[in-house]
Amino acid sequence: MKKPLANEDTYSLLKLLFINKTLLIQHGISTVISAIISLCYPLALEEITDLSTKQGITGTEIFLIVLKWSAIYTFGAFMTRTRRIVSEKLGLEVSQKLKNDYFEELLHKKISTFTEQKTGNLTQQLNRDIDDIATIITTELSACLRGCAFFIVGIVCILIYCSQLTMFTLLPMTLLAGVGGYHGKLLKKEKAELSTLNGQMNVFTQEKLMQIRTVKLFTGENVELKNFQELLEKIRGKVMVVARYTSRFYAIMEFLGENMVIWALGYGVYLMHTTPGLTIGKLTAFATYGVYTGMGFQLIASFYAEFIKAAGMYSNITKISSDSSDREDILSTPKSPHKKSEKSAHGVSIRFEAVSFTYPGRDTSVINDVSLSISSGEIWGIVGQSGSGKSTLFHLLTNLYKPDSGSIFIENSNIHNHPAWWARQFISIVSQEALLFSTTIAENIKYSWPNASFEDIKEACSRADALEFIQNLPSGFNTQVGENGFSLSGGQRQRISIARALLKEPQVLLLDEATSGLDANSEASIQNIIEREVKKHGFTVIIITHRVNTLKNLTDYLAIMKNGRITVSGTFDDVSESADFQLISRT
Numbered sequence: 001m002k003k004p005l006a007n008e009d010t011y012s013l014l015k016l017l018f019i020n021k022t023l024l025i026q027h028g029i030s031t032v033i034s035a036i037i038s039l040c041y042p043l044a045l046e047e048i049t050d051l052s053t054k055q056g057i058t059g060t061e062i063f064l065i066v067l068k069w070s071a072i073y074t075f076g077a078f079m080t081r082t083r084r085i086v087s088e089k090l091g092l093e094v095s096q097k098l099k100n101d102y103f104e105e106l107l108h109k110k111i112s113t114f115t116e117q118k119t120g121n122l123t124q125q126l127n128r129d130i131d132d133i134a135t136i137i138t139t140e141l142s143a144c145l146r147g148c149a150f151f152i153v154g155i156v157c158i159l160i161y162c163s164q165l166t167m168f169t170l171l172p173m174t175l176l177a178g179v180g181g182y183h184g185k186l187l188k189k190e191k192a193e194l195s196t197l198n199g200q201m202n203v204f205t206q207e208k209l210m211q212i213r214t215v216k217l218f219t220g221e222n223v224e225l226k227n228f229q230e231l232l233e234k235i236r237g238k239v240m241v242v243a244r245y246t247s248r249f250y251a252i253m254e255f256l257g258e259n260m261v262i263w264a265l266g267y268g269v270y271l272m273h274t275t276p277g278l279t280i281g282k283l284t285a286f287a288t289y290g291v292y293t294g295m296g297f298q299l300i301a302s303f304y305a306e307f308i309k310a311a312g313m314y315s316n317i318t319k320i321s322s323d324s325s326d327r328e329d330i331l332s333t334p335k336s337p338h339k340k341s342e343k344s345a346h347g348v349s350i351r352f353e354a355v356s357f358t359y360p361g362r363d364t365s366v367i368n369d370v371s372l373s374i375s376s377g378e379i380w381g382i383v384g385q386s387g388s389g390k391s392t393l394f395h396l397l398t399n400l401y402k403p404d405s406g407s408i409f410i411e412n413s414n415i416h417n418h419p420a421w422w423a424r425q426f427i428s429i430v431s432q433e434a435l436l437f438s439t440t441i442a443e444n445i446k447y448s449w450p451n452a453s454f455e456d457i458k459e460a461c462s463r464a465d466a467l468e469f470i471q472n473l474p475s476g477f478n479t480q481v482g483e484n485g486f487s488l489s490g491g492q493r494q495r496i497s498i499a500r501a502l503l504k505e506p507q508v509l510l511l512d513e514a515t516s517g518l519d520a521n522s523e524a525s526i527q528n529i530i531e532r533e534v535k536k537h538g539f540t541v542i543i544i545t546h547r548v549n550t551l552k553n554l555t556d557y558l559a560i561m562k563n564g565r566i567t568v569s570g571t572f573d574d575v576s577e578s579a580d581f582q583l584i585s586r587t
């Protein structure tokens with residue numbers, strides 16, 4: 001069951017408003033002034049209506065009284081404009097600050113956060129929920145403040161105007177409060193369920209559109225449309241429940257509120273005949289203050305319902321952002337995402353010492369007591385059957401995950417004694433899927449070194465044998481690669497990925513099945529690039545591949561992995577004698 005909203009969440013939600021004190025003060029002042037001016041309306045009605053029965057009044061006097069009220073309401077309109085614009089500005093500041101903090105927090109989360117949390121939910125929180133929260137605590141809160149002023153002043157005024165009539169209106173008023181509270185509770189539960197369904201819809205559409213190729217290749221269009229329609233149907237059902245509750249709520253409010261005014265007015269007319277001093281102007285003012293009291297109550301009730309919704313969304317966001325246990329590190333990452341190595345053309349040593357690891361949420365360990373020592377500039381191949389834990393070794397070396405026991409060293413320094421980015425600054429990785437951003441080729445390559453000049457980019461492309469094909473594209477380096485690099489061939493994407501890796505001048509190059517998805521020609525050409533670069537720059541290289549025979553001329557050493565353990569390691573010739581090698585080379 002969902003925990004009731006903690007007081008500190010409510011408090012910190014309201015504290016957000018203090019983000020810009022000047023705007024908050026302007027907002028408060030304009031809200032109060034515009035509420036006071038609105039509340040003077042019955043006075044205006046009373047004064048102007050009672051002029052009709054005033055003896056000996058001249059046209060000029062009537063004109064001046066009307067002009068006075070007109071001036072007051074012109075000023076009121078100006079205050080409304082100020083209140084609304086200031087409220088928008090404050091809302092914008094709150095939402096941008098929340099978004100900035102939340103996105104920054106997400107960027108620093110450990111990679112496991114993104115396997116546990118659906119990214120669709122995170123993007124919904126980042127984009128929609130935060131906007132809703134900001135609107136509720138600015139626009140809706142401002143309406144609620146007006147509502148409080150209407151309600152309090154309304155009650156006081158109707159008591160002053162006619163206490164007998166006020167008592168007459170107290171019963172429906174109490175009923176109004178009861179109905180508001182009851183529906184608030186009902187709506188809270190239904191709206192939370194609706195929000196979960198909307199989150200599921202977000203995740204569904206995002207995933208299916210991102211995987212549109214898979215959907216098409218398996219002719220899954222109709223299946224996905226059916227799934228989508230089922231989800232739409234569930235949302236429709238929930239929206240209708242919410243709509244039923246909401247419409248019933250507003251109908252009852254209107255029924256009670258307006259009946260209260262009508263009956264009170266009727267009773268007032270009766271009192272006029274029996275009570276001296278109760279004029280038509282006073283009765284009109286009483287009725288108008290009665291309307292204000294009801295309106296004030298409605299504004300407070302609707303804010304209450306919205307605030308509960310905002311507080312629920314805010315509590316979900318703070319649950320993720322305030323949990324520092326899944327933060328990658330507390331030390332700040334460098335301004336530039338990756339530092340270009342100052343000393344290029346050399347490698348670094350790497351050592352795994354008795355490393356064991358189990359993925360969060362899994363029972364069985366994936367890496368078991370792995371020890372491996374790689375000297376600077378060596379080229380290692382790691383082979384093993386699918387699922388044996390090869391890629392996981394890369395995840396541990398790049399500090400995406402921390403081992404449960406054992407240590408990993410780069411240049412004899414334990415990588416866990418440094419912030420997570422420390423290990424990554426030495427490393428460039430090229431994996432089977434060349435993951436590119438949906439921007440230009442140049443921007444994708446520059447991602448590893450944002451300060452690179454155009455000449456640097458061209459040089460990296462030339463080293464990755466990518467220059468010619470890029471220059472032959474109609475827009476050259478400015479070609480948009482499309483989402484996930486869809487507008488390029490597999491080999492072209494991989495060359496861009498290699499250029500990006502080389503531009504950084506890494507000291508360690510990790511290749512995770514970098515050529516597996518390519519045809520024999522592309523594979524041979526990419527292996528040539530790697531061979532040439534490694535010889536020239538001398539960085540340490542670890543290659544993961546299924547195709548063991550392709551490693552013969554490329555690697556100095558080989559390690560075989562089986563069930564998360566390194567069973568054999570040594571030179572290619574030594575290892576190739578082993579039974580495990582024979583087994584892998586046959587599969």
Ligand SMILES: Nc1ncnc2c1ncn2[C@@H]1O[C@H](COP(=O)(O)OP(=O)(O)OP(=O)(O)O)[C@@H](O)[C@H]1O
Nearest residue numbers: 115359362366384385386387388389390391392393
């Ligand atoms: N993020 C993850 N969360 C939980 N388990 C994972 C995760 N990634 C991989 N695994 C599991 O860890 C085991 C080893 O996976 P890993 O990707 O390291 O194997 P691999 O040898 O590289 O396989 P392949 O050659 O097929 O890429 C597998 O059983 C896999 O299911």
